[in-house]
Amino acid sequence: MAQNFNELIMYSKTFSGLTPELEVCLKDIAPVITPHLKQVTDSFYEQLATIPAAEKYLAGRIEHLKAAHLKWMINLFELDVDAQFAEGMYKVGDIHVKVNLPVEFMAGAMTLINTEIIKLVIDKMGSDLDKCSKALQAINAVTGLALMIMQQSYQESSIAEELEKFLKISGMSRTLFTNLAKAYN
Amino acid sequence: MAQNFNELIMYSKTFSGLTPELEVCLKDIAPVITPHLKQVTDSFYEQLATIPAAEKYLAGRIEHLKAAHLKWMINLFELDVDAQFAEGMYKVGDIHVKVNLPVEFMAGAMTLINTEIIKLVIDKMGSDLDKCSKALQAINAVTGLALMIMQQSYQESSIAEELEKFLKISGMSRTLFTNLAKAYN
Numbered sequence: 001m002a003q004n005f006n007e008l009i010m011y012s013k014t015f016s017g018l019t020p021e022l023e024v025c026l027k028d029i030a031p032v033i034t035p036h037l038k039q040v041t042d043s044f045y046e047q048l049a050t051i052p053a054a055e056k057y058l059a060g061r062i063e064h065l066k067a068a069h070l071k072w073m074i075n076l077f078e079l080d081v082d083a084q085f086a087e088g089m090y091k092v093g094d095i096h097v098k099v100n101l102p103v104e105f106m107a108g109a110m111t112l113i114n115t116e117i118i119k120l121v122i123d124k125m126g127s128d129l130d131k132c133s134k135a136l137q138a139i140n141a142v143t144g145l146a147l148m149i150m151q152q153s154y155q156e157s158s159i160a161e162e163l164e165k166f167l168k169i170s171g172m173s174r175t176l177f178t179n180l181a182k183a184y185n
Numbered sequence: 186m187a188q189n190f191n192e193l194i195m196y197s198k199t200f201s202g203l204t205p206e207l208e209v210c211l212k213d214i215a216p217v218i219t220p221h222l223k224q225v226t227d228s229f230y231e232q233l234a235t236i237p238a239a240e241k242y243l244a245g246r247i248e249h250l251k252a253a254h255l256k257w258m259i260n261l262f263e264l265d266v267d268a269q270f271a272e273g274m275y276k277v278g279d280i281h282v283k284v285n286l287p288v289e290f291m292a293g294a295m296t297l298i299n300t301e302i303i304k305l306v307i308d309k310m311g312s313d314l315d316k317c318s319k320a321l322q323a324i325n326a327v328t329g330l331a332l333m334i335m336q337q338s339y340q341e342s343s344i345a346e347e348l349e350k351f352l353k354i355s356g357m358s359r360t361l362f363t364n365l366a367k368a369y370n
Contacts, residue, residue: 014236015293017300051199103340104333107292108200111329115202115322122318133307136321137300144296148289151336155288158340159347166351169362169369177354184354 003090005083008149012086016145022138023081029135030077032124033117040116041070047112057101073113076142089146093153097161103154110147114140188275190268193334197271201330207323208266214320215262217309218302225301226255232297242286258298261327274331278338282346288339295332299325 012018045066048054058065079085096106117139125132167174197203230251233239243250264270281291302324310317352359 011236011238012289012293015238015289016296017232047202051196053196053200102337104197104200104337107329107332107336108197111201111325111333114325114329118321118325119318122314122321126314126318129307129311133304133311136303136307140296140299140303144292144299147292148296151292152287152289155340155343158344162344162347163351166348166355169366170351170355170357171365172355180356181354 003087003153005086005090008090008152009081009083009086012145012148013081016141016148018081018138018141018145022134022141025134025138026077026142029121029125029131029138033120033135034074034077036120036124037073038070040073040113040120041066043116044069044109044112048109053102054105057099057105076139076146081142081145086149089149090153093150093155094157096150096154097157103151103158106147106150106154110143114143117143188272188338190271190275193275193337194266194268194271197330197333198266201326201333203266203323203326203330207319207326210319210323211262211327214306214310214316214323218305218320219259219262221305221309222258223255225258225298225305226251228301229254229294229297233294238287239290242284242290261324261331266327266330271334274334275338278335278340279342281335281339282342288336288343291332291335291339295328299328302328 045058045062048058075085093106118136121132121135121139125135163177166172167177230243230247233243260270278291303321306317306320306324310320348362351357352362
């Protein structure tokens with residue numbers, strides 16, 4: 001399905017509550033937060049390493065994955081959350097289907113990451129409660145937005161993979177299936 | 186697929202970081218937090234009402250949905266997070282497929298709810314930063330766990346629905362499909 005990433009990012013902002021005010025907040029807090037994100041990545045992968053189901057996705061790739069993860073997290077604070085951002089997260093969802101990552105890994109991982117970031121924000125910004133609250137809201141919104149977009153492409157890609165599997169198993173051509181589907185609807 | 190809800194809840198706890206310490210925290214903070222959850226529900230449905238894509242799921246059902254939502258949120262603080270809890274969230278994911286709820290609604294909704302709860306926790310418990318940090322971690326973990334479980338059943342139910350659709354469109358019996366699938370694998 002051709003995606004309109006402008007529409008997708010507008011929709012996702014509304015649904016995750018990422019307001020213009022919170023977008024500004026992310027950039028404001030970037031200098032305070034980003035120098036500590038490496039420790040968030042390290043803690044996250046330490047926790048993943050304790051989950052047997054995650055093992056086969058990590059083996060031999062930890063350093064590569066950590067670097068990509070850290071870059072992605074820094075981008076949450078430094079990049080504009082625009083159509084290009086949506087396109088990037090959309091690709092990540094698609095890749096997760098291709099490597100057969102179970103669906104619950106995405107929400108689980110985002111939860112572990114958010115817990116680490118909560119600790120960090122309270123630690124670094126707790127002396128100013130208003131600022132701290134806004135920072136936590138902004139981070140919750142942007143990680144939620146990223147998850148939403150990733151899961152939309154994951155869902156579309158996994159349904160498309162199911163169709164492929166069905167066509168292979170049934171021996172039916174895609175054209176015949178499409179024609180039957182049209183007749184059926 | 187027959188689910189082992191004991192295994193599912195153990196797995197989901199590890200993956201969402203819901204430790205025994207954080208489970209105790211949820212019950213400790215319940216008396217401070219639950220009296221204010223009605224305002225979280227109200228804010229959440231006010232925000233949903235501004236999202237055109239959500240309209241058809243809300244029309245004529247708001248009061249019913251609000252009551253169910255509030256009960257679910259109170260349960261996050263008061264119930265044991267056990268196999269029965271997992272079974273309940275698993276059913277919710279299945280129901281979301283049956284009512285054709287788009288996949289991204291689940292992560293989006295959970296993000297809006299978490300933002301409201303962050304405000305509430307900072308407001309009511311901000312004077313004790315350690316307690317506040319732990320409360321936010323516990324709430325993040327339990328909502329993440331609920332989302333993980335809901336999305337696993339959503340994914341399984343939506344794949345099952347796709348197969349139904351293929352079978353209807355192709356006119357193939359389930360038995361023939363199953364036999365072909367065995368021969369193919």
